[in-house]
Amino acid sequence: MVADRVSDEPGTATSSPAAPTPSEQDVLVVTDVERRFGDLKAVDGVSLSIRPGETFGLLGPNGAGKTTTITMIAGLLAPDRGTIEVAGERMHPSAVAVKRHIGLVPQDLALYPDLKGRENLRYFARLQGLRGADLKHRVDEVLEVVGLADRAKDPVKEYSGGMKRRLNIAVGLLHRPSLLILDEPTVGVDPQSRNAILESVEALAGEGMAVLYTTHYMEEAERLCDRIAIIDTGRIQAAGTRSELIRLLGSSDQVRLSGTGDLRAASSAVAQVRGVERADVTDSEVLVTAADAPAALAAIVTAASTHLELADVEITRPDLEQVFLHLTGKALRD
Amino acid sequence: MGAVWTIVTKDLQQRLRDKSVLIFSIAVPLALMTVLNLVIPTSADDVELEPVTMAASIDADDELADVVVSSLAGLSVFQVTVADSEDPRASVDAGDADLGLIIPPGLTEDLRSGTEHSVQMVIGDGAGLSANILIAVTDGLLSEMRSRSVSAAAAIEAGLAPDVAAQLAQEEVDAAGAITAEEGEASDQQLTAGGALIAGQAGLFLMFTVGFGVLSMVAERESGTLARLRSMPIRPGSIVLAKALGAFVLGVLATAVLLTAGSLMFGVAFGNVGAVGVLVLCAVAAATSLTFIVVRLARTAEQANIVQTILALVLGMSGGAFFPIAASGALGAVLDVNPIAAFTRGLGITAGGGGLSDLTAPVLTLLAFAAICLLVSRAIPDRGETR
Known part of the structure; x- marks a missing residue:
């Protein structure tokens, strides 16, 4: 299979190669989504789909439209045009039930520094609807996954940058989401923590979780992603596997x-x-x-x-x- | 409601843990009350009434004029020294007397006949509060005398024998004497200076206390946790509701503590607990509603802090948190809708013995303020909207 390059012709974005043939099994189906901020078209006709167990990378420089795209997928922002479906349900900022299917790991460290690691997890787990023994079990489990079990009783403000990043990911995993959205999860972390994070993502995908991973680190996309969409100026320029994309170069x-x-x-x-x-x-x-x-x-x-x-x-x-x-x-x- | 309580509980836990509420909502206002209480006289005991020297010019044969002067000289509240003077005005101008009293001859006859009689009082430039009190007392004495004399004159006019008329006048005097004047409190009275200080400071710091809810909301927006919350399966309005509820709870607790501690420390009674409670709830609702506007206006926690501080100080000062503010006309109407002023007025009513039924005006003012703030906040574009 050869990666497709998106035509620059208007109206062809809906046949984006990132979502060649959305199927009923797809966890995420994004169809021809557009979002403007004033005169700026931040996202322009993006379409993509992700299957269970697949890690899909959105690769592009800062300002390319990656974060706006995942902000809409996470239901924080409504698209001006197009549709987003997660696990077969329409995603929208006012939707509630469909959000149980997603785990968002924002680029910012969305944590409470004054609270302990375990307190942060318990709080977010309760908001995800977990209670009692299930809540405790999941908190313990994700602490193990991200390697923070021994620091769970410490306030987050005492964590290193890498530990905070790992806890940030742990919050997104608490409720076993069908789709994990990771927005530049390794920004500003040391190589050791970065490796730990990448290993965690690989393990999660191996367990069948669909992962949407945005990054501007080429090596991360090459290592993790089954398929990659190259995004720039709000448009997906090309999408496919790594080798398919490289073949687009026409060079050896x-x-x-x-x-x-x-x-x-x-x-x-x-x-x-x-x-x-x-x-x-x-x-x-x-x-x-x-x-x-x-x-x-x-x-x-x-x-x-x-x-x-x-x-x-x-x-x-x-x-x-x-x-x-x-x-x-x-x-x-x- | 599960999500709302989860957020409220976490917010309160954070606030108690970082001690910010304890410091800024309770410790600082109590300290400020103590300092202001020392600096500003807050009770009548602190007002010293100076002795007064009064230069009097009266006709020695005028019976009632003599009674007036004797009564004034016998006041026990402060010392009054009466000096005979042919020209009281000159004595006052020369600084020999604080006050001049000129009673032209014929006071007794004029009062008995109901004829107008002019009494002049001249107050010196350096005369203090005591001289003004003396003028008021003189005015009261003359009014009482005139009232009795007119009764007697009317009786004679009606054909009663002079001795019967005199008896009637005497009965009136006796009846007046039977009336015991006790210190009382009207339900719409102003608070004492100490009470006003506590109420004003409690109202002022209430604005800061509910501001913690705003700061929490904006800080969550800045740190990214708000985006994470909004990506979770909870209703979009739950987050705002939780923040408002958290601010409300903090506001009620802090105000209750301030009023209780203030009244114990400074010996002020605010009256019916239930009525005060209703007033506090309404005041906190008004203050909390104002924070919805701040949330809309501020992009960052720093901006929110600045806006909230400006609003708190403007409303606090114009609401009489530090000193009484009085105005008439349009400005007076604006000051009337100030929630801190309404809160203080309400506490004045309860302190005067008023109950819930007497609180209609301040309660309606506070609730109307809350409703208007909510409507305005809906009309303001959210400058910190997530992108």
Whole structure:
């Protein structure tokens, strides 16, 4: 399957590739949603769907429309156009029952610093309708999931940034939601906590929970997400699996060979190697394009060495950053 | 209602834990009351009445004129020294006397005949409260004398023998003497200075106390917890209701503590507990409703704090929290709808012995204030709306 790129033509957004064929099993179905703030169209015809157990990434720079999209999905904001269904029920700010299906983990640390970790969880669990033994059991359970059981009696204001992030996620898990919405959950955390958070998300998806994950960290999207939608200026630019998106680039791996000798002759020799698509000479190096550079690397180096005294060999593989650059003309972190 | 109580309980737990309510709603106002009580005289015992020197010019043969002067000289509230003077005005101008009394000859005859008789009193520039009291007493004496004399004259005019008329006049005097004047309190009286201070401060700090509800709402919006609450399966109105209820509970508790502690500390009685309770509930409702406007206006907790403080101080000062404010016309009407002023007026009524039935005006003022604030808050766009 090849990732689809959304047409720029008006009216085609409803056939967004992020939701190729919504099915009855989909936990989330977003159809042609639009939201304006004055003259600014923050979200423009976004459609997507997520299946149970699937982690779906919304990848885009700050201001791309990720948070506005999930704000509508979480029922905090009404779309100006389009529909959002969670577990088959229409989501809207005034809706109540449908919100039992979602667990929102906002980008802000939505916690009460003066309360203890366990008190925070008990409070939110009660608001989710949990009571008695079930409440206690779930609080204990999520504390274990996020690794905070031993700090549950401490006030949240004494937690590290990473611990607060983990507790922030724990709140979203209390009521076993069908859809977990994580809005940039690793912003500002140390690598160790980030890894713990990513492992938790992987485990939850493994248990069948649908996860909507927004991030502007390409490596997180690549690691976690089964499917990724690249969003910019409020529109989904492309969506699919990682490899499907990379194929949109229409380019393969690149190998840069630099050294002294006959660059042109080296280029011609390398071009004959199996798997090499092309070899070009630049000012001081040979630029080789190959479908799978690591597999062909030994042969490429051997061929080049007959004409060059190699000083450096560098492999560059396309990633989502390049896909984003290719689709939007700007870097992901701009 | 489960979600509402859960939120209210958590908010109260937070407030008690960070001690902000105890400090700003109870400790600070009690301390301020104590300081103001020391600085501002709050009881009649603190007012010193200075002795008065009165220069009097009367006809020595005028029986009633002599009675007037003797009565004034015999006042026990403060010392009155009477000095005979041919020209009391000159004595006052020269600073020899605080007050001048000029009773032209013929007072007795004129009173008996019902003829108008002019008595002049001249007050000096430096005369104090005592001189003014003396003028009022003189006026009262002359009125009483005139009343009795006119009765006697009327009796003679009606054909009664002079001795019978004299007897009637004497009976009237005796009857007047039988009337015992005791210190009483009207149901619409003003509070004592001490009572007004407690009521005003309680009203002022009530504005701050219910402000904790506002700050809580705006702080939740800032921290992101409001968004999380709104993503949960609870009715959208439950959050606002819970915040208002929390503010209401805090306001009632803090005001009850302030009134009780204040009345014990400064010896002020506010009267019927039930009536005072109703008044407190209405005042807290009015103050809480004002916070709905603040929530709409403020984008941040800092803005909410500033707006709430400005409103509290403006309403507190214009409502007489620090000193009595009086105005007439349009300004007076504006001051009348001030919830703190209405609250203080209501406590004046209960302190004077008034009950629930006497509280109609202040209660209606407070409830109308609450209703108008709620309507206005609905009309104001929410500047802190979640995006």
